Amino acid sequence: MHSITNNNWEMHKAYQILFIASLLLIHPFLLNGQYSSADSSINAIMNSHKVVGMSVAVVKKGQLVYTQSFGLKNQETQTSLSNSDIFRIASISKSFSATAIMQLVEKRKISLEDDMSKLVGFIIRNPKYPETPITLKMVLSHRSSINDSQGYFSLDAINPAKNPNWAKCYNNYAPDSGYMYCNLNYNMAGTIIEKISGERFDNYIRQHILQPLGLYGGYCVDSLDKNKFASIYEYNADSVKFIPSxxxxxxxxxxxxxxxxxxxxxxxSPTGGMKISATDLAKYMIMHSKMGKANGKRIISRRSARIMQTMISVKEQYGLALSKSNKLINGVLLTGHTGSAYGLNSAMFFEPNKKYGFVVIINGSEQKYTDGFNAVLKKTVNSLYENIILK
Structure with missing residues (x-):
């Protein structure tokens, strides 16, 4: 009798485990089913605008509650977009570079007050203010007085030994006295990560940020599954066509x-080259919204997270690769970043106190703007707010 009881108990436990496992498998579908109004609303937005495809993800109370994809991954093959497809997310990539920098700051290998000349290995000085050091903090907050006029896909642009026009990389105002968004700033930051860590930039990000959080993505195209790439399209208003990029x-x-x-x-492209899905980007966003920790792993300290989310350029509301805006959802102050390149538009924004947030990635749409945001993107975030966060 005792033996039969044990067998029954073991079978009961096995069924319990199978039942729980099945719930976990269908959990995302149950959640998405709860938010069919969001599906309907976004489909209506897609139908009223010229859009190729869009992936979205929503976090509520610190948990991923909704992921969905709409439209096409590839216009030529008419392949539908899926939640596992990855995009080049453009300037949201900057926050990965800044996060890596903060990891190295925590290890006391560098300081935000370090002179960029020392860090990069050649003179980084505004020739109009040669005695004023340009610090790493100025670079990360776009207060360096450096611009993109000479390009940013090579350090040759600002290297006096390589470019006779290097001085044009600097604006007329003194370092830390003004703001100009600058991609070259973050490509230099990526270089510093390599110099200090001894690891190639793409490998560092993968090993110290992506892998600990259990995320699939990266900066190196050849290291990723090309079948997952969502094609990106520029919209040509004259021909009313989407052109592949x-x-x-x-x-x-x-x-x-x-x-x-x-x-x-x-x-x-530390400044814009991350490839990742909307779902995984939302999981990364959770880490920042929870002040540096997610998936049981602390990526950066609470202090580092607070520094990144502190607005250094107050007028422009920009910190270290994270900005604040109350115009994406009118009257609601959100923290995050947008991206725009090759026809793609992306947004990653969260409310750090209430622990909700949104990721929207569009692989091609008409480029109409409202309050500084792509109109389709802004309407989508507002729909997700109304149909998921407020429900």
Whole structure:
């Protein structure tokens, strides 16, 4: 009798485990089913605008509650977009670079007050203010007085030994006295990550941020499954057509084969080259909304997270690769970043106190703007707010 009881108990436990496992498997579908009004609303937005495809993810109370994809992954093959497809997310990529910098600051390998000349390995000085050091903090907050006029896909642009017009990389105002959004700033930051860590930039991000959080993505095209890439399209208003942008995923294999550590880093575009799905980007966003910790892993300290979310450029509301805006959802102050490149528009914004947030990635749409945001993106975030967060 005792033996039969044990067998029954073991079978009961096995059924319990199977039942719980099945619930976990269908959990995302149950959640999405709860928010059919969001599906309907976004489909209506897609139908009223010119859009190729869009992936969205919503976090509520610190948990991923909704992920959905709409429209096409590839216009030519008429392939539907799925939640596992990845995009080049453009300037949201900057926050990964800034997060990596903060990890190195925590290890006391560098300081935000360090002189960029020392960190990069050649003179970084505004020639109009040669005695004023340009610090890492100024670079990360776009207060460096550096601009993109000479390009930003190579450090040669600002290297006096390589570019006779290097001085044009600097604005007329003194470092830390004004703001100008600058991609070259973050490609230099990526170079610093390599110099200080001794790891190639793309590998560092994968090993110290993506893998601990259990995320699939990266900066190196050749290290990723190309079947997952969502094609990106520029909208041509004259021809009313979407034109493919294959350069969004240019592998730059030859340049990587001749790579110089600590100098060639802009090849990976630390400023805009991250490839990741909306779902995984939302999981990364949870880490920032929870002040540096998610998935049981602390990526950066609470202090570092607070520094990144503190607005250094007060007028522009920009911190360290994270900004604040109350115009995406009118009257609601959100923290995050947008991205725009090759026809793609993206947004990652969260409310750090109430622990909700949104990721929206559009792989091609008409470029109409409302309050500084792509109109389709803004309408989508507001729909997700009304149909999921407020429900």
């Amino acid at each position: 294959p350069n969004a995923y240019a592998p730059r294999s030859e340049e990587i084969a001749n790579y110089t550590m600590g100098y060639s880093t802009p090849i990976f």
